[in-house]
Amino acid sequence: MNKINFLKPDNQNLSIYLYSGSFLFFIAVLDVFLGSFFGMNITSFLPNFISFLLPLILGIIGLHLIRIEFSGIRNLDLLNKHINTNIFNAALTLLIIFTVIKSIPPIMSWFIIDANITGDTKEACTGSGACWTYIKIWLNRFIYGMYPNELQWRINISFILLIGLAFVGLIPSEKIKKFLTLYYVVIYPIIAFILIYYLISGGSLGLEWVETGAWGGLSLTFIVSFFCLIFCFPVGMFLALGRRSQLPTVRYISVGFIEFWRGVPLITVLFMSSVMFPMFLPEDFFMDKLVRVIIAISLFEAAYVAEVIRGGLQALPRGQYDAAKSLGMGYWKMHIFVILPQALKLVIPGIANTFLALVKDTPLIFVVGLLEIVGMLNLAKTNPEWLGFAMEGYVFAAIIFWIICYAMSKYSYNLELKYKTER
Amino acid sequence: MNFKIKKILPQIVTLLAVVFVFGFFTFNAQVNMDNRGIEFGYGFLSQESSFDVQFSLIEYDGSHSYARAYLVGLLNTLLVAFIGIIFATVIGVIVGIARLSPNYLIERTAAFYVEFFRNIPLLLQIFFWYFAALRALPLPQDAEAIFGVFFLTIKGLFVPRFVWENLDIFFYSLIAAIISIVVIRNYARKLQESEGKQLPVFSISVGLLIILPLLTFLIGGVSLSFEMPVLEQIATTSFKYTGGLGLPPELIALTLALALYTATFIAECVRAGIQGISKGQKEAAASIGLTPNQILKLVIMPQALRIIIPPTTNQYLNLTKNSSLAAAIAYPDLVLVFAGTALMQTGRAIEIVSITMFTYLSISLSISVLMNWYNKSIAIKEK
Numbered sequence: 001m002n003k004i005n006f007l008k009p010d011n012q013n014l015s016i017y018l019y020s021g022s023f024l025f026f027i028a029v030l031d032v033f034l035g036s037f038f039g040m041n042i043t044s045f046l047p048n049f050i051s052f053l054l055p056l057i058l059g060i061i062g063l064h065l066i067r068i069e070f071s072g073i074r075n076l077d078l079l080n081k082h083i084n085t086n087i088f089n090a091a092l093t094l095l096i097i098f099t100v101i102k103s104i105p106p107i108m109s110w111f112i113i114d115a116n117i118t119g120d121t122k123e124a125c126t127g128s129g130a131c132w133t134y135i136k137i138w139l140n141r142f143i144y145g146m147y148p149n150e151l152q153w154r155i156n157i158s159f160i161l162l163i164g165l166a167f168v169g170l171i172p173s174e175k176i177k178k179f180l181t182l183y184y185v186v187i188y189p190i191i192a193f194i195l196i197y198y199l200i201s202g203g204s205l206g207l208e209w210v211e212t213g214a215w216g217g218l219s220l221t222f223i224v225s226f227f228c229l230i231f232c233f234p235v236g237m238f239l240a241l242g243r244r245s246q247l248p249t250v251r252y253i254s255v256g257f258i259e260f261w262r263g264v265p266l267i268t269v270l271f272m273s274s275v276m277f278p279m280f281l282p283e284d285f286f287m288d289k290l291v292r293v294i295i296a297i298s299l300f301e302a303a304y305v306a307e308v309i310r311g312g313l314q315a316l317p318r319g320q321y322d323a324a325k326s327l328g329m330g331y332w333k334m335h336i337f338v339i340l341p342q343a344l345k346l347v348i349p350g351i352a353n354t355f356l357a358l359v360k361d362t363p364l365i366f367v368v369g370l371l372e373i374v375g376m377l378n379l380a381k382t383n384p385e386w387l388g389f390a391m392e393g394y395v396f397a398a399i400i401f402w403i404i405c406y407a408m409s410k411y412s413y414n415l416e417l418k419y420k421t422e423r
Numbered sequence: 424m425n426f427k428i429k430k431i432l433p434q435i436v437t438l439l440a441v442v443f444v445f446g447f448f449t450f451n452a453q454v455n456m457d458n459r460g461i462e463f464g465y466g467f468l469s470q471e472s473s474f475d476v477q478f479s480l481i482e483y484d485g486s487h488s489y490a491r492a493y494l495v496g497l498l499n500t501l502l503v504a505f506i507g508i509i510f511a512t513v514i515g516v517i518v519g520i521a522r523l524s525p526n527y528l529i530e531r532t533a534a535f536y537v538e539f540f541r542n543i544p545l546l547l548q549i550f551f552w553y554f555a556a557l558r559a560l561p562l563p564q565d566a567e568a569i570f571g572v573f574f575l576t577i578k579g580l581f582v583p584r585f586v587w588e589n590l591d592i593f594f595y596s597l598i599a600a601i602i603s604i605v606v607i608r609n610y611a612r613k614l615q616e617s618e619g620k621q622l623p624v625f626s627i628s629v630g631l632l633i634i635l636p637l638l639t640f641l642i643g644g645v646s647l648s649f650e651m652p653v654l655e656q657i658a659t660t661s662f663k664y665t666g667g668l669g670l671p672p673e674l675i676a677l678t679l680a681l682a683l684y685t686a687t688f689i690a691e692c693v694r695a696g697i698q699g700i701s702k703g704q705k706e707a708a709a710s711i712g713l714t715p716n717q718i719l720k721l722v723i724m725p726q727a728l729r730i731i732i733p734p735t736t737n738q739y740l741n742l743t744k745n746s747s748l749a750a751a752i753a754y755p756d757l758v759l760v761f762a763g764t765a766l767m768q769t770g771r772a773i774e775i776v777s778i779t780m781f782t783y784l785s786i787s788l789s790i791s792v793l794m795n796w797y798n799k800s801i802a803i804k805e806k
Contacts, residue, residue, distance in 0.1 A: 082527040089526045096528045249434035253441055263787035264780045265744035271762050272780070275772040279455050280448040360544040366751070374547050381554065391555040398543045398551065405542035 009068050018076070021065030028059035029097065036102045056094055063090040122386055134389040135396050138380045142373055142396075145216015151208065155219050158195045162226075165191060189230045196223060212290040213369070218400065221372040224294060225359045231298035232358070233351075236305025241335065243306065244313055254306075261303035266361055269296050274368040293365050301358050308350035312343035345419045352412030356405055373397050452773065465778075467769050468493070474764050476755045478671050489765055496760035497782065503677055503756065504743040510682035511742060512735075515689025522694045533690070541687040546748055548684055553676035553752045560672075563654060564662040574652055574664060580675055581652035584668045588646045592639050600635040604628045673754035677746065685742045689735055696731030697723070729801050736794050740787055747783075757782060 009017040032055050034040040043051040063084050071077055083093040114129030117136060125131035135142070144152050165188060168180075200223075202209045215223070242254030261269070273296035274289070281287060316339060324334040344351075363374035371379060377393040380386060456463060468490040475485050479495040480502060521533035540548070560577045561567075568574055574581040587593070604627075611622040639645040652664040700723055708722040749756035750763060762779045766772060 082525070085525060089524075089529075093526060093528050096532055247430060247434045247437075250437050253437060259788065259791075260784065263784040265747040265758070265783055267747045267750060267758055268762060268776065268780050268783065271758070272776050275766065276776045279452050279772060282451050283455060283458065356542075360542075363544050363546040364748070366546075374544065374550065378550065378554075390550075390558065394547060394551040394555050397547055401544055401547060402539070402542045406538065409542065 009065050011068060011071060014068060014071060014073075017065045017068060018071075021062045024058045024062030024065065026062075028055040028062060028094070029101070031055045031058075032098045032101050036105055055098065056091070059094040060087060060090055063094070130392050130395070131389050132392065134380075134386055134392050138376075138386070138393075141217060141380065142376050143217045144219055145371060145376060146214040147210060147216070147219070148208075148214070151202075151210060154199050154202070154207070158199045159219070159222070161195060162192055185234070189227075192226065192230070212288050215290070216371040217376050218373045220365075220370065221359070221362050224290075224297065224362050224365060224370075224372065225355075227294045228297045228301060228358055229355055231294070232301040232305050232354075235298065235302035237309055237340070239302060239306035240309035240313060243310055258303045258306050261300050262307070266297070266300055266364055267367055269300050270364060270367040272296070289368055289370060293368055293370060297358065297361065297365075301354060301361075304354045304357070305351060308347050308354055309343065311350065312345075312347035313339065315346055316343055348415050348419060349412055352408065352415070356408055359405060359408070360401070373400065461770070463773065465774055467771055467774070470769075472765065472768070474768060476760055477753075478674065478755055489769070492765055493757070493761050493778070496755060496757035499754070499760070500743070500746055500749070500756040500758075503674065503681065503746045503749065503754070504739075506678045507681040507685065507742050507746065508739050510678065511685040511689055511738070514682060514686035515735075515738075516693055518686060518690035519693025519697070522690060523697055537687045537690055540683050545680060545684045545745055546751060548680040549676060549748055549752055552679050553673065557672045557676055562662070563664060574654075576664075577672065578663065578669075579672045580670045581664045582668050582670070583649035583651050586648045586650050589639075589644050592643045593636060593645045596635045596639045596643065597632075600631045603635075604631055607631075671754070673749070673752050676752060677749050677754050681742055681745060685738055685745075688738045688741070692731050692734040692738065695734075696727040696729075699730045700726050732801075733794060733798060736790060740790055743786060744783060 009021075031042055034042060041051065043054050046054065064087065066076065067080055067084055067086075067090070068076070069080075071080075084090050110129045112129070114127040115132055116125045116127050116129070117132040118124055119133050120137060122131075122134075124133050140149065140152075144155060147155060168183065199207070200210070200215070201212070239254050239258055242250050243258060245251050245254070270293065273292040277292055277296075278287075320338060320342065321334070324338040329338070362372055365372060366375040366378070374397055377390075377397055381390050381393060452463075469488050471486060472489045472492045473485045474492070476483055476492065476495050478499065480498045481491075481495060483491055483495045518533045518536055521529050522537070524530050524533070558577065560575060563574070563576045563578055565576075607622075607627055608624055611624045614620050614622065640647075652669070654662055655665045656662055704722055704726065705718060708718040713721065746756060747758040750759040753759065757779060762775055766775045769775070
C-alpha cells in the first residue's frame, strides 16, 4: 500500500482518489439539485453561510481529487483536460453547472409549468408564470398589424408566392442557369414589387385599398427588410466602385456620400425622412411614408455594404486587374466578369452581417409611426384590457428575431464555406 | 484626345447629376418654406426654450435657450456613451478571453452569451430592460439596501454621493503621479537599453498611483465623505429619495442594453485579435527564454492589440450612435431633446435635423481621423 497524500493525487492510488473525488462531486451537485428542484436543504443543520458555500467547497475538493495526470482512463483524462485543468477552472466549471441547475426550475415554471394559454381574456391567466393567452389573442395583430382581418389572405398569398419564386434557383437545368443572376437582381424584385403593390396595397383590379399605415407586424418587418436588402446591394456596389475609381470627382462624391451615412445614427436618418424630406419635394408631390422609410434605410445600409465590398475589392491582388486589362477588357467588362465575382465571394460574411444589422434595425421605423412587430407589442402593452404583459410580448418577439437572425448567420456561414476558394 | 474625353465626361455627368439633385431639393425647400412663411436661419437657438428636461448634467430649466437644451442633450448622449463603453469593454474583454478558454463549459457559456445577445434587435433589448425587467423592481419605500448603501428601485438607482474637500489637491497629486510614472518608464527603458538592467516598472507605477493620492489624505487636507440617499415621505403613499446621487431607470436600461449588446461585438474583436497571432510567435518567444507573462506582455498583446483596436473603436462609435435609441424610452438624449421636443416646438425641421446629424457626423469623423492616425503609427514598418 502506497502512502496516500490527499494534497497531491497521483496514479498510485487511482481508485481511492477517483471514488472519493467522484463522491464529493456527486454530493455537491445533489445538494444543489435538491435545493433547486425540491426546495430541500440537506445541509440545513449547518450555519447559513457555510451551508450556502458547501457545495462549491465540496465540489472543488472533489474535482481536485480526480485531477490525476495520465490516469490511463480516457474519459477521465478528457474531463481533466477540458473542464478541470486547475482549481480556478474547476471553480468556474462548478459555478456554471450550479447556475444552470439553479436556473432551470424558475425558467421552466415561467415558460411552461405555471403558464397559461387557455381562455380569451386576461382573467384566464391565473398562474404565476407567463400568460401565453395574451400572445395567442394578439398573434394576428403581431403578424399582420392593423391590416383588416378579412383581407389578410392577400398578404399570405403574396408571401407564399414570393417564397416559392425565391426557390427558382434550385432548378438544375443548365440552360436557365445563365439567367439566374438576371432573374434575382432584376426580375424577382419587379415581381415582388408588383405583388406588393397590387395585392397587398390594393386599390385596383377590384381589390380594396389598404393604406400603408395599417400595415404592420411581422409582415411589415419582412417587407421593409426585403426591399431594403434588394435596393441597398446595387447602390452599395456602385458606391464601392465609385470610391475606388480613378476619377477624382466620382471618388470624392462617393467618399462623401458613404462617410455621411456611416457617420449618423439610423434614427436621425428616419427623422430626416419623416420631417425634413417632405420639405425637399415639390409641393403637390406626395410620397408614401413606407416608401420614404425604405429609401432612407436602403441608402443608409448601402453605405455599409459599400465599405464591405470595397474591402473585397482591395483584397484582390493587382494581378487580376492587370490580367483582365491585358486581355483588352474595358472598365465595366473587367469588373463584371473578373473583379466583382471574386470580390463578392470574398465578402459574403461581411454582407451577411450587414443584412443582419438591417433586419435588426427595422424596429426603428416606429419613429415615423409605422408599427412592425416591436411597435405592435408596445401598442398591445398599453391596451387597458391587457396591461402588465410586457415581459411575454418581448420574450415572444425576441424568440422570433433570434430565430431569424441566427438562421441567417448560420446560412451565411454555410455560403462562406461553399464559395471558399483556395488562393 | 479620345482618352481625355473618356476620363472627363463621366466626371462632368456625375457632378451635374449631384448639382441637379441638390439644386432641385434646395429650390423645393425654398418654395415650401416661402409658402409656409418660415425663414431659414439659426436665430431660434438663442430663444427661450420653455420646456423642461427630466435629467440633465448641467443646470437647465425652461428659461434657458434652445442652444443650452442642445448642450443638455449632447452631454446626456455622451454620458450614456461613456458609461456604456466602459461596461461594454469590460464585459467584452472578459467574454472574448473566455471564448478562448480551454475549459469547454466556459467557452460554451461565452459563445451562448454572444449568440444570444447579438441576434436580438437592440431596440427590443432596451424595451425589455425598461418596460419588463426594471418595472419588476420594488417601490422606493419597499427597497432594501444593497451592501447597505445602494437602493435599486423602480424610480432608479440611488447611490451615495461623494463629498470631497480640497478636491483640487487630490487631482494635482494624481497628475504628479502620472507624470512621475512616465518619467520612470522612460528612465527604465534607457537603463535597459544601455545597461541591460530591468526595473520593476509595473509595481513602482502602481505604488506611486496609490501612495501619492493617499498622502494627500494624510497631510494635504483632502477628505472624502459620503452623502447617503435618504427615504422621504412626500405624501401618504408617495416616497422618494433625497440626497445622494440618483440615476434614472431610463439611463440604467439604456446603458445595460447598450453594454450587453456591444460587448458581444467587442468579444468577437478580442477573440479574433488573439487568434490572429500565429502560434509561431508564441513558440519563438518561449524559445528565447521569455516567461509566460513576458510572452503575453511583450509579444502577444502588442500584436493582438494592433488587430483588436481598430474594429473595437468602430464598435465604440456604433455604441455612441446607437445611444440615440434613447428616444424610444424617453431618456433625454440629443435626439429626444433636440430633434424631438425642440423640433416640435419650433417646427424648424431642416435646421434642427441638420444640426443633429452634423453633431453625430463630427463625433464619428473626428474619431475616424484619430483612428487612421493611430493605425498609421502602429502599422508594421516593413523595409
